[in-house]
Structure formats: C-alpha cells, structure tokens
Amino acid sequence: MVNVGIVGGTGYSGIELLRLLSSHPQVNIEVITSRSNAGKPVAEEFQNLRDMAELRFSEPEIDSYQNCDLVFFATPNTVAMEQAEALLSAGIKIIDLAADFRIKDIGLWEKWYGATHTCPALVAQAVYGLPELNRDAIRDAVLVANPGCYPVSVILALLPLLDQNSINAASIIADCKSGTSGAGRSASVATAFCEVTESVKAYAVDGHRHLPEIRQVLQAVNKQAELVFTPHLMPMVRGIHATVYADARGSGDKVQQVFEDYYSDEPFVDVMPAGSYPETRSVKGANQCRIAVHYLPDRNKYVVLSVIDNLVKGAAGQAIQNMNLMCGLEESMGLNALGIMP
Ligand SMILES: NC(=O)c1ccc[n+]([C@@H]2O[C@H](COP(=O)([O-])OP(=O)(O)OC[C@H]3O[C@@H](n4cnc5c(N)ncnc54)[C@H](OP(=O)(O)O)[C@@H]3O)[C@@H](O)[C@H]2O)c1
Known part of the structure; x- marks a missing residue:
C-alpha cells in the first residue's frame, strides 16, 4: 500500500483527489489537511464522502506527514515550496498540483507568479508530470510538477503535429474554454452564480499564467513554437474545451493516422474518428483527454479539438x-x- 497525504483537502482538486483515491486499491489516505476545517470529519463537509467516516481534516503540519510515502499539494501557488525540502529529505515524494515547480526559468516564474522562489534548486530536479511526454522520467521522480489544466488540453492537442513537424510551429492559436471550478472553491464575485451563468467571456487575453508553461513544453519539442492563448470562462462547473489552430506544412491528408499512431498506446488519450466533435461532458469525472483533428485543405490549416475534465x-x-x-x-x-453523460 502507498500511504498518502493530501494538503489542501477542502479545495476542488483536493476533494477530487479524495473521491478518486477512495476507490484506489493500493492507497491508504494517512492525512488530509485543511486549516479552516481542522478536526472536522471529512464526511461532515462532503456528503459524497460519507463512506470515509473515520477520516478527519488536520492542520498542515509537517510532522503529520511522517508516515506518508507521498504527499499531494492541492494548494495555492507558493505553499508546496515552503515544505518541499523537508519532505524530500525525509524520503517523502511530492506531487504539486500548483505551479511552484513547473517553470524552469526562475526569473520567468517570479515574474508571472509575483513571488520570490524559495527553493530554485528543486525546480531543476522536478519532472513535469505529463506522462504522454515524460513517462520514464516520472517513474524515477521524487518531485513532480503536475501540469496546469489548460496546458494539458493544449499540449496534448499539439504533440503529434509537432512530433511530425507537420505545422508551422509559430502559427498556433489556442482558444480555450473552462468551467468555473477551474478558479477553485474560494468565493469570489467573478465566479458567483449570477456572474457566470448564461454568459461567456474571455479573460487574460494579454497573458495568462499558463502561457509560459505551454510555451516551455512546446518549445522543448520545437524551438520555433509560439502561440496566442485565449482562455474563456464558461457557465458550467467542470470541463475544458481547447480549439487549437495551426498552419499545415505540406498536405494534411494523413493527419488522422498520425494522431491515432501517436496515441495508440496511451491509456488516457482517446483519438476520435475523423470528423468528430468531442464534448466536455463525455470526460466529466474521467481521467481522459478526448481529441478530434480536422484538416481544412482549402486553407491548409489544422483545427484540433481537445476536451478534458x-x-x-x-x-x-x-x-x-x-x-x-x-x-x-x-x-x-x-x-x-468513464465520463458521466448526460
Ligand atoms: N481547480 C482546477 O481546475 C485546477 C486544475 C489544475 C490545477 N489546479 C491547481 O491546484 C491547486 C488547488 O486548486 P483548487 O482549485 O483545488 O484550490 P481551492 O479550491 O482554492 O483550494 C485550496 C486548498 O488549499 C488549502 N490551503 C490554502 N492555503 C493554504 C496554505 N497556506 N497551507 C495549506 N493549505 C492551504 C485550502 O484549505 P484551508 O484554507 O482550509 O487550509 C483548500 O483546501 C491550485 O494551485 C490550482 O492552481 C487547479
């Protein structure tokens, strides 16, 4: 059994970790933290977790993780980097769901995240946790930087095209839509029901924090890669829909086969038949990225549609x-x- 800790157990990602891990046959949840709910049974806060009657939230104190083999940080940016060195020294592995270890260029990270990085040496050691790209390195890693949500949808849409050098890599446009759970559980006017329902809006057109992350990953595959990335807020709880455009190099007639071959061994990437339209609801609750690739011969462009929860x-x-x-x-x-439909 793997003994795990979850720091940030009352946030949307933390609750989802708990929901998924509750049916994992090889995991024991040793500790789950929340400063605001310390002492409270998890089952009292979340009705869907009433099976976990004996589990209680505790304070995020480093000593409480001593029996863990691995700790997930489902916390805001800059929390994991405060505890990472101590945990790793104690032989405890870390997966950070925030962005503390994603960007290799520390100056760039500090610019986008508006904070001073307290353990830059660990950033060099961290592995970017996208198995479709870094599977072998993840197997050997003690510190994994879990990718951002938008980056997963965009990067997976582009990897086969970049791998085959099938696009003008500087021509990428990623038009992305996200449900409001992407903003986390803390109340804010911007994500209140009356503000988001029956309405759609773009945000961060001039730069979103996920832009340097997507750029870093794409440029590691093709130095020329550059993109315009525009996120939108959708009146739905979960889901990301990325529509990714790029200019084709040469004919794109074989692109369906390129995608099917590239992802043929991937358990969590589903390439749909040619001409398909993936729906966010088809991956709701599922660890799936569902992709469809379209080629427009008269304009020599690709349009890749990619959905994730x-x-x-x-x-x-x-x-x-x-x-x-x-x-x-x-x-x-x-x-x-499987995803939950309808
Ligand atoms: N939501 C998404 O779709 C999504 C997707 C990918 C990645 N992420 C990333 O995952 C992380 C968590 O996101 P979320 O949406 O789940 O956030 P969230 O709903 O705002 O929850 C944050 C959690 O962290 C705890 N927390 C806050 N400050 C803390 C601190 N200083 N020390 C220890 N615990 C602290 C909170 O509980 P207490 O305040 O009670 O301690 C809460 O449980 C973020 O970095 C986010 O960017 C989120």
Missing part, C-alpha cells in the same frame, strides 16, 4: 496517474471510471 485529467486524475508511475503501480490503477 479540468479537475481530473487537468488536476487530480493526472496526479494519481503520476503517483502510480512514481510508486511502481500500474499506470491506470484507480482511474478507469
């Missing part, structure tokens, strides 16, 4: 996939639930 393949499910790899378990263990 931001809380699952975009956060908690991805983190469990990484945990399975880091702990020598079967990669898809505990992650085989």
Whole structure:
C-alpha cells in the first residue's frame, strides 16, 4: 500500500483527489489537511464522502506527514515550496498540483507568479508530470510538477503535429474554454452564480499564467513554437474545451493516422474518428483527454479539438496517474471510471 497525504483537502482538486483515491486499491489516505476545517470529519463537509467516516481534516503540519510515502499539494501557488525540502529529505515524494515547480526559468516564474522562489534548486530536479511526454522520467521522480489544466488540453492537442513537424510551429492559436471550478472553491464575485451563468467571456487575453508553461513544453519539442492563448470562462462547473489552430506544412491528408499512431498506446488519450466533435461532458469525472483533428485543405490549416475534465485529467486524475508511475503501480490503477453523460 502507498500511504498518502493530501494538503489542501477542502479545495476542488483536493476533494477530487479524495473521491478518486477512495476507490484506489493500493492507497491508504494517512492525512488530509485543511486549516479552516481542522478536526472536522471529512464526511461532515462532503456528503459524497460519507463512506470515509473515520477520516478527519488536520492542520498542515509537517510532522503529520511522517508516515506518508507521498504527499499531494492541492494548494495555492507558493505553499508546496515552503515544505518541499523537508519532505524530500525525509524520503517523502511530492506531487504539486500548483505551479511552484513547473517553470524552469526562475526569473520567468517570479515574474508571472509575483513571488520570490524559495527553493530554485528543486525546480531543476522536478519532472513535469505529463506522462504522454515524460513517462520514464516520472517513474524515477521524487518531485513532480503536475501540469496546469489548460496546458494539458493544449499540449496534448499539439504533440503529434509537432512530433511530425507537420505545422508551422509559430502559427498556433489556442482558444480555450473552462468551467468555473477551474478558479477553485474560494468565493469570489467573478465566479458567483449570477456572474457566470448564461454568459461567456474571455479573460487574460494579454497573458495568462499558463502561457509560459505551454510555451516551455512546446518549445522543448520545437524551438520555433509560439502561440496566442485565449482562455474563456464558461457557465458550467467542470470541463475544458481547447480549439487549437495551426498552419499545415505540406498536405494534411494523413493527419488522422498520425494522431491515432501517436496515441495508440496511451491509456488516457482517446483519438476520435475523423470528423468528430468531442464534448466536455463525455470526460466529466474521467481521467481522459478526448481529441478530434480536422484538416481544412482549402486553407491548409489544422483545427484540433481537445476536451478534458479540468479537475481530473487537468488536476487530480493526472496526479494519481503520476503517483502510480512514481510508486511502481500500474499506470491506470484507480482511474478507469468513464465520463458521466448526460
Ligand atoms: N481547480 C482546477 O481546475 C485546477 C486544475 C489544475 C490545477 N489546479 C491547481 O491546484 C491547486 C488547488 O486548486 P483548487 O482549485 O483545488 O484550490 P481551492 O479550491 O482554492 O483550494 C485550496 C486548498 O488549499 C488549502 N490551503 C490554502 N492555503 C493554504 C496554505 N497556506 N497551507 C495549506 N493549505 C492551504 C485550502 O484549505 P484551508 O484554507 O482550509 O487550509 C483548500 O483546501 C491550485 O494551485 C490550482 O492552481 C487547479
């Protein structure tokens, strides 16, 4: 069994970790933290977790993780970096769902996140937790930077095209839509019901924190890669829909086969038949990225449609996939639930 701790157990990603881990056959939840709910039974706060009658929230104190093999940080940015060195020194592995270890250029991270990084040496050691790109490195990692939700949807839409050098890599446009759970559980006017329902709006057109992360990953595959990334807020709870455009190099007639071949062994990327339209609801609650690729011969462009559940393949499910790899378990263990439709 793998003994795990979850720091930030009352946030949307933390609750989702708990929901998914509750049916994982090789995981024991040793500790789950919340400063605001310390002492309270988890089952009292979340009705869907009433099975976990004996589990209580505790304060996020470093000593309480001593029996853990691995700790998930489902916390705001800058929390994990305060405890990472102590945990790693004690032989405890870490998966950070926030952005503390995602960006290799410390100056760039400090610019986008508006904070001073307290353990830059660990950033160099951290592995970006996208198994479709870094599976072997994740297996050997002690510190994994779980990717951001938008980056997962955009990067997976582009990897086969970049790998085959099939696009003008500087021509990428990623038009992305997210449900409001992407903003977390803390109340804010911007995500209140009356503000988001029956309305759609773009935000952060001039730069979102996920832009440097997407750029870093794409440019590691193709130095020329550059993109315009525009996120939108949708009146739905979960889900990301990325529509990714790029200019084709040469004919795109074989692109369907390129995607099917590239992802043929991937347990959590589903390439749909040519001409398909993936729906966010088809991956709701599932650790899946569902993709369809379209080629427009008259304009020589690709349009790739990619959907994920931001809380699952975009956060908690991805983190469990990484945990399975880091702990020598079967990669898809505990992650085989299908999406909920309708
Ligand atoms: N929501 C998504 O779709 C999504 C997707 C991918 C990645 N992420 C990332 O995952 C992380 C968590 O996101 P979320 O949406 O689940 O956030 P959230 O709903 O705002 O929850 C944050 C959690 O962290 C705890 N927390 C806050 N400050 C803390 C501190 N200083 N020390 C210890 N615990 C603290 C909170 O509980 P207490 O205040 O009671 O301690 C709460 O349980 C964020 O970094 C986010 O960017 C989120």
